[in-house]
Amino acid sequence: MTKNLVNPNNTDALEFIKKNHTNKPDKTMLILAGDCLIDYKGRARSLLDWGERVIMIKQDGTLLVHQPEMREPINWQPTGSKTEFKIKEDKLVLKSYIKKPPEKMKIKFRNIKFITAISLKDKAKLIISGMELDFVNQIINNPSIIEEGLRVVKREKPVKSGMIDLFCYDKNHTPVIIEVKRSLANISSVHQLRMYVKDTKKDVDKANVRGILCAPKIPDMVKHLLLDYGLEWIEVERKIMLPDDKQKTLKEFAE
């Protein structure tokens, strides 16, 4: 099922959505583009002023907001979110909400360019070879590996002294710089992170910027240095360590 509507007015848009998305027994995906204002309230608050974006509501309630540029969504709602549409003050309003974790997003449209309602079937699982599955990707897919409420905003963000692996915001809306090392963390990793935090403090003009060093193994000496500089660390648990081509398993030695 694929249904499209181009440049609709509010009433037609709402009717289309009700008919092809809300009232459909099969779950449908909804893609809209338009000039909108986004008010988000969860463990943090954010307001994205009027601008033209693409909104995607997936078949499981996941919602993504994509601006015309950059790879990552500028905002999102988690899987299981519920969506409601209505017209208020002559604007189409989309409300997405979820109880656990408690997150609410209100998207107001003053102009809709297109709406597509589509039902997609995809049960395929991504097959990834050992080298491709990056720990950085794992954090992006599941930021709660680092901590609850962490939101990844940008990957490979350039700053004066180099390139930040992951630029995030924590639940208190404090910027968080995450530096990922694939093997042993050493003293130069600490200095690198320290410089990134310093650069970011200048860029975002905020006194409070957190820095977290992630590595499979962090020697005590390096931990002490991190503490001295007011930085944090996370040692990756074995459970989510990268598949390691150089490590054999006991299965290879069984009869």
Next chain:
Amino acid sequence: MFNAKVKSEVLKGIIDVVSPLVNEVKFNITPKGISLRAVDPAHVAMVDLEIKSDAFDEYKATNMELGIDMDKFASIIRLSTSNDMVNLEYDEDTNRLIIKIGNLVRKMGLIDTTGMPDPKMPNLNLPAKVVLKASELTQGVRASETVSDHLALTVNKDDFELFAEGDTDTVNLKLPKDLLLELDTNSKCKSLFSIDYFSNMIKPVRGDDPITIMIGNDNPIRVEFNIAENKGHVTYLLAPRIESE
């Protein structure tokens, strides 16, 4: 049926041996004692632990299995000090383990053991054997931790060697035969291992206690030692790493 009374440090010893490797463990209980065997999720390491009933101050049991969540169990036993007596009793009606520490009663839910595997210990050809004091080994391992994520263990006719190499730094520990409790090999044997796994394996052993190591060439390592004042026995297997070339 299971009802036992034991010093907390015996349980802490079991926890230290098992929990770095695996979280959900099947304890096999018999009238003679407790045994368990588990493999870590990555299938890189195996632990086999046996503890005789006389390690316990009181012990009464019939054949049964207990599925234990080690993180939960560890957090409970942490409430006790090493010399505290801990009482363990299986409650059949609610399928829980009742843990008593002094006047504190903590009832812990158990994991369903159906479907929990009984891993087989692979038959390995490990021709070289070294027995040494734990403290001789731990220093070398600790030094290696800041240099690399893996180390090489070599057994020669006259010595046992530990070697670790990073980008710019190296660690070398050579123990001649007279510093070892036992050294037995016909040929040189060498294998590489993850420092993380290896250091977790030898951590529970007290400095003065002997550790037995059996190595082959590019084969898993077998590490054995006693716990609970020689009334318990631990065997570890750790799969090797491949040489970089």
